[in-house]
Amino acid sequence: YQHQQQDVFQRDLEAEFHVRRSTVTGILKGMEKKGLIQRLSVEEDARLKRIVLTSQAKSLHREVEMAVARMEEIALRGLSEAEIEVFLEILEKMKANLQEDMLTYEEQKGE
Structure with missing residues (x-):
């Protein structure tokens, strides 16, 4: 949705979401069948x-x-700005931990 002003191709989705071609193909076929996307030829x-x-x-x-x-x-109803800020800080730390672990896993898998 955010990239409507530029051309988007299957390979772009594969790279953006780090998924295999077959995975993206299946998803796009389903989206096309449901009327959510069209695949148009490029001149x-x-x-x-x-x-x-x-x-x-x-x-x-x-x-x-x-x-x-x-x-x-x-x-967020009933939460103060300070509570929301602390919550978001904790989420960022958890996200960083998960990303670090994923990188470690990928490195070990590649060995």
């Missing part, structure tokens, strides 16, 4: 297919954004 290279969101997908995105905002509002 310069017939093998490339540009991925474009449909109006249905854009509408769904707006609905999801509103639902997330509502859930966030409910979840």
Whole structure:
């Protein structure tokens, strides 16, 4: 959704989410079947297919954004700014721990 002003291809999704081609292919096929995306040919290279969101997908995105905002509002109800700040700091530390562990795992796996 955030990249509508530029061309997006399957390889971009593979790189962004660090997943295999077969995984992305399956997801895109499902999204296409549900009417969320279209794959359009590129003039310069017939093998490339540009991925474009449909109006249905854009509408769904707006609905999801509103639902997330509502859930966030409910979840944070009654919490002070200081409590929210501490919570976010703790989450960042937990995220860093998980990322560090994942890197260690990847390094060990590669050996």
